[in-house]
Amino acid sequence: MAKGNISVDSENLFPIIKKWLYSDKDIFLRELVSNGCDAVTKLKKLASIGEAQIDESEKFKVTVSIFKDAKKLVISDNGIGMTAEEIDKYINQIAFSGASDFLSKYKEEDDKGSQIIGHFGLGFYSAFMVAYSVEIDSLSYQDGAKAAKWTCDGSMEFDLTDGDRTERGTTITLNIAEDSEEFLEESTIRQILHKYCAFLPIEIYVEVPEDKHEDHCDCGHDHEHEHEHEDDTPSEPKPIxxxxxxxxxxxxxxxxxxxxEFYRNVFMDFNEPLFWIHLNVDYPFNLKGILYFPKINHEFAGQEGQIKLYNNQVFVADNVKEVIPEFLMLLKGVIDCPDLPLNVSRSFLQNDGYVKKISSHITKKVADKLASIYNNERENYEKYWDxxxxxxxxGCLRDEKFYEKVKDVIIYKDIDGKYLTLDEYLDGKEEKDVYYVxxxxxxxxxxxxFKNQGLNAVVLPSMMDTHFISLVEMKQTGVKFKRIDSAINDISDNTEKDDSTKEQEEKLIEKFKNEIKDDTLKIEVQSLKDDSIxxxxxxxxxxxxxxxxxxAYGQQMAGMADMFHDEFTLVLNSNNSLIKKIDTLNDEDANLVIEHVYDLAKISHSPLPAEQMTKxxxxxxxxxxxxF
Incomplete structure (x- = not known):
């Protein structure tokens, strides 16, 4: 039997672990189950190179057993196991990590995101977040090894004695603290395992040994022999x-x-995704994953996106911004990168050039996929576009590199419902004006x-389009977007006017100004090609x-908006018969027509306020x- 103190230059390791190590208590189960899976994986690796002997028919697994009455949670595996010396080395000395460095660096640290996993082997110690004492019983795979048992009550002291385990592997027993008894509920344990361990490479089972031979309910009836007439063969347990x-x-x-099916099961979304990208990269880094494009049919649907980050098939977190570019958060998917530099809680990343490379690569793969669909499945691409x-x-607004990669596959829906690229819309024109609705x-x-004159415009109905067209104007030399109601150069007859015509038009403008009485309104006369307006x-x-x-920036900037008054211009169509007749009308009728023409023009632009509509x-x- 051995006694000792855990190799750390402090008496308050556990309070610090409880306060700083993890943001969620339930992560303890992820850490312990992951360690069990790692132990099995290591054993398989040793066996593959001839350094360990295993029975090929052996079923490898990690089992979580719940003893609610005894208030114990047990995690066991049939992996590599540990000797007493290894327990001392990897548990007591905290995996050579220099826990004193950890304490000195992070004791006063408020930023949980700066802690670093891999430098500190503290995963096992998360058990003390929920347990008042923890036992390890382990038997190493090594020939002649003796079982070893480690016990610690949450202080800095431990006992290391001979163990009871007779089969290779490790059993960890948590004596659950009063404030953590929710972790003795089977539903809670299954929920946590489903969240973090649903895709671990070793089978994981949940057992409730106390409930094996009788059903418990509140009715007071003993169900122990209720099903004796049925087939007594127990059903084969299934991994979670x-x-x-x-x-x-x-x-x-x-x-x-x-x-x-994977999309439905993982994201509980029964709307089929449009398409997906399967990432499978071995070099220059190990990266696997699937990104799905859901139907994003309004501007706020991005809030529904979810990209799950995994590390060696262990769930880390949703939507980790360091790895997943912000604009990709509109998608749904999974990313698994075993080499990510994670912190102690596996939930936050270090600032690392490696992470930026991964992020850039994901962006590139998404852009490549979009270009591939555009080039090879243009019809489908157009169906997806909305x-x-x-x-x-x-993505273009948030990431310049992404814009450069996809700028040639950006299409626009025109007023006839056809889809065009910018080049197809401009079609070699010298003037690079792009009219939009x-x-x-x-x-x-x-x-x-526009249609009557054989002209075209593209439909840009979202708030984001305002920002997007400014980006395109900045990137594409000479391109200018003009809303369809901002100019009429292409729908008017621009022939030179003689002096007599100019004089008549000035008189007409004066009549309109006198009746409308709005000094901010500009009035001009043009010969529109459509004489019906x-x-x-x-x-x-x-x-x-x-x-x-x-x-768009809200109340803080609303005052600034007043600096930019609406620059309305009323354009009178000199080709229209009604405008031509105004000079022939008496003053009363002329004024009625002028007010009515003005209101008709305004109605065609936007709805009239209630009072003006009444008039x-x-x-x-x-x-x-x-x-009449």
């Missing part, structure tokens, strides 16, 4: 995990149905004017963009009366 998750297979070995364009545009319903008159409202592109941008209806009735 899938030891060969889909991402560990080669893409060529996976079917579409398997990808879809769902993925928000993701792609957001932000609201097809309220801008329908402008759309009809009396007038249209134009709104300056740049001032409108600035105003929308400041409003519009009253005026409409007056005009109808004058006809």
């Amino acid at each position: 995990n899938n030891t060969t998750p889909l991402w560990m297979k080669k893409p060529s070995e996976c079917t579409d149905e398997e990808y879809k 769902y993925i364009n928000i993701f792609i545009k957001y 932000s609201d097809p319903q309220t801008q329908s008159q402008y759309i009809n004017m 009396p007038a249209v409202i134009l709104l300056g592109e740049q001032s409108r963009r600035m105003q929308e941008m400041y409003k 519009f209806i009253e005026r409409s009735n007056k005009l109808l009366e004058k006809l």
Whole structure:
């Protein structure tokens, strides 16, 4: 029997572990089960190189046993095992990690994210987050090895004695503390294992030995012999995990149905994904995973994204921003990278150039997949576009390298419902003006004017598009996006006007100004190619963009928006018969028509406020009366 003190220059290791080591208590089970799986993996490795003998028919596993009445949780494996010397080396000395360094560096540290796993072998000690004492009983694979038992009550003292274990492997017994008795509930244990260990490479079983021969319920009835007439053969227990998750297979070995089933099971999303990317990289780093593109059909759907990060098939965390670029958080998927430099809790990453390389590689693979679909399945790509364009545009705004990789596969839906690239829309034109529609319903008159003149525009209806087109303008020399209601150069007749025409137009403008009485409104006369329209409202592109941008930032910037007044211009169509007749009308009728033309132009641009709509209806009735 040996007694001793754990090799650490402090008396308060365990309080620090409880406070700083992990953000969630349930992680203790992940650590202990993972250690059990590691022990089996090490044994298999030794056997493969002839340094250990194992029975080929042996079933390797990790078992979690719950003894609720005794308030014990037991984790056992049939892996490599440990000798007394190894327990002293790997448990007492905290894996040569220099725990005193850990204490000196992190005792006063408030940032949990800066702790480093791999430098400190503290995973086992997470057991003391939920247990008031812990026992290890282990028998090494080595010939002639003796079982060894380690016991510690959470102080700095331990006992190391001969053990009771007769079969190779390790048993860890946790005597659960009063404040952690929820971890004696089978449902809780299964939930934790499902969260963290659903894809570990060694089978994991849950047992409740106390419940094996009788069912417990509140009715007071003994169910022990209730099913004697049934087949007494006990059902084969099933592992709680899938030891060969889909991402560990080669893409060529996976079917579409398997990808879809995996998506449903992992993300509980019964809407089929659009498509997916299977990552399978061995060099320059080890990276595997599957990224799914869900249907993102509105701007806030990104909140529903979820990318699960694994380390050697052990779940680490969701949406780890250091590994997964922010814009990819709109996707759903799994990433497994065994070489990630994790911290003690396996939940946060160090600032590491290696991590940035992984992140860049994932971005590149996503861009490559999009380009591949565009080039090889253009029809499908166009079907996907309404769902993925928000993701792609957001990615371009957040990551310049991503933009450079996908800029040639960005497409735009036009007013006829066709999909075009920017080059296809411009079609070699010297003028690189790109007209767009932000609201097809309220801008329908402008759309009809464009269609009647054989002109085209693209539909950009989301708030993100405002930022996106600014990016494209910055990146693509000469390209200017203009909302369809901001200019009429392409739908008007720009022939030179003689002096007489100019004089008539000035008189017409003066009549409109006198009646409308709005000093901020610009009025001009153009000869629109469509003579059915009396007038249209134009709104300056740049001032409108600035105003929308400041409003989007909320109340803090709302005051700035007032600096950019709406630059409305009323364009009177000199080709329209009604505009031509205004000069022939008496003052009363002319004023009615002027107000009505103005309101019609405004209605075609945006809905009228309630008071103005009331006046519009009253005026409409007056005009109808004058006809009869």
